[in-house]
Amino acid sequence: MKKIFIPFYLLIAALLLTGLLGCEGPAGPPGDTTIANLEGFKEGIKCGDCHNPDTDTVNYVWAKKYQWEKSKHFYGGTFADRNTAPCAGCHTTEGFIQRARANFPAQVAPTVWSVVTKQTNPTPVGCFACHSPHSNGDFRRRTEASVVLWSPMEGISDQTIDFGKGNICLNCHQPRSSYTPRMKTSMGATDTLKITSSRWYPHYGVQGLMFLGSGKGGGFEFPGKTYENSSHSSQTGITQNGCPTCHMVDPTAGLNGGHSNLIGYLTASGTEAFNTNGCLQAGCHTGTMDVEKYIGASSSLTGGMGAYEYVHAYLDTLGTLLADKGILNSSGLVNGNNGTSNASSSNPRTFVGPDGLLKAGALYNYFFIEHDLSGGIHNSKYAIQLLNNSIEEMRKP
Template sequence: MKTSHLLRSLMVIASGFLMIQCTSEYELVQGPPGMDGIDGIDGVDGVDGTASCVSCHSNAFREPIRVAYAASRHGSGSTWASRGTSAVCSRCHSNDGFIDIVSMNFIDSTGLVIPNPDGYAIGNPINCSGCHDSHRSFDFENDGNDKAVRTIAAVNLFLDPNTQIDIRNSSDELGKSNLCVNCHQPRNSYAIPVGTEDYEITSSRFGPHYGAQSTLLEGIMGANIPGAVGYPGVGAAGHRSGSSCIACHMGPTTDGTDGGHSWKPTENTCIACHTNGAPSEVTDYESDMATLKALLIAEGSLLDNDRTVPGVYSADVAKATWNYRTLLQDHSHGVHNPNYARALLKNSIEALQN
């Protein structure tokens, strides 16, 4: 009985091996296809989202941007290498520092937004990732195309955190130009001279540094010396109320070297308002700047190379020195706000000549 049971077990095991061997050599033979299923309900036609994205996110669209950017001061300048690692200068001279500022990643004990207080190991130029991040809305038809800029929020100024600039008008309804204001504003190293008391200039770099563009455009942060020429209202300049950083500096190019991401103002934008042709300069600007410079050199507060001379000066001399440096470092030759520039110049000259 036991022998018979053992034989049956061995036969089962042997059959298993035979089946394994057969399975390894088995080839699947496809049968005839089955019947088609029932068609589903057609969807509603819409806009191809990918096609909408590709209109901007394609090499053909981006290549001219790369070329223009490479020729711009943002792309070809050198200050990022020398100042981009600084815990102070990196806010505008480093891509990483700028991102930290607009993202509010670091805040000091006074509540001021700052770049990384430890500085940065490497300074990188402001590039695509510095200014662009992600879209706030993909419903461009109703919400507008924000071009995925990192911020469109109004900007509280370094020099006076209680003062805010919001460049938002018919030419820039979303306020994309506010991104520019984050850097193109006076740094807070020196205070604007006020009052009638003597004022001490403590540095050869006295003035608003190189970022007076947004404040001159707004018509603020000059030392408003009383004089024969009245000061325009804040925000009253035509380039402020009816135009913007984006509109003037990123308009349609004339020959590929201006407009767009070169950030060089293009005449194509100017003639939209200045139908008789773009003005070459503000009336009397160059001659008035030369006159004011000569007066300040005579007062001892300014050198011929435009550096300031540390020392104690009368209120009018200190204010006129601030105004000269503001207009010089704005770099627009008064174009950003001609009436405000004219008032600062004329009244500064009048105060020193009297």
């Protein structure tokens, strides 16, 4: 019996193996295309196209990863606790991709971006936020389409901006529509502006509107005053590609430029330094530069101080003046009318009439300039004029 059945079993096994190798079963359902599966893969793409064991002299993926780890996109985006639907669209890779897939719809208060959901497993804003290399087969940006910047100023229209490669940055580096009430541009004798939140400002992404400058709804422009922009706002080399022109230039070392987005940085010895490769491009500045002390066309506004130094120094002055009048507290937040505790629905900060409007404007400008984070460099003339006029107003009785 053993001599008969052993060959029989071998024959059955061979037939089964042949069937498995020679036939295909029915196609399965489409694969998952969430971020966990990297949005699928372009037909014909090979891992070795980008991931190779030799020195990468084409895409510099590993170098860019190292640069990114020095950026605020990596360590400063608070992705872990800003993963709710109103925040995740800019604070997480997953939320940003949701917006990108919907072609970056306009902001809708109070949900801000209706296409974004809470991210329970968030990751910081990284490579796959701005790029989709597996599905595209290259490192092009997800989009370079023009961007609509929401206006935080009542009566001033939203602004459409086209800065080429920098447009993808401006999808987040713009004001948020979740702050209320919007800053007014005029008020009658009995009109009021009632603030019920200690964080009365259009979030921290005001860089786009600071860059656009005068008349675009960024800062509060005091009636009767004149406002100008610095050359950054009109210089062709910058306006063609926006933020990357200065923030993503070739690094001078692994601590700046590129995907670190850093111009100012700390050296290995802990001293502050600046990557001025973007400043010294053709058509821009020439020679060596001391960024902190650079005066340029703003000298008549600063009394000879460098614009960067001036903005930092006098922003502190404006903050002190606002605190002296009980408008700001020691935490840098808005006080209610009692002058001692945070503004809230039960303790609002109320500004009345034309004079109140000017005080509210000074408060608004304080946050606008502070949250721009460039020390005036993005648009020095505009920032300094807003700052000077705000200080002048707050020094009045």
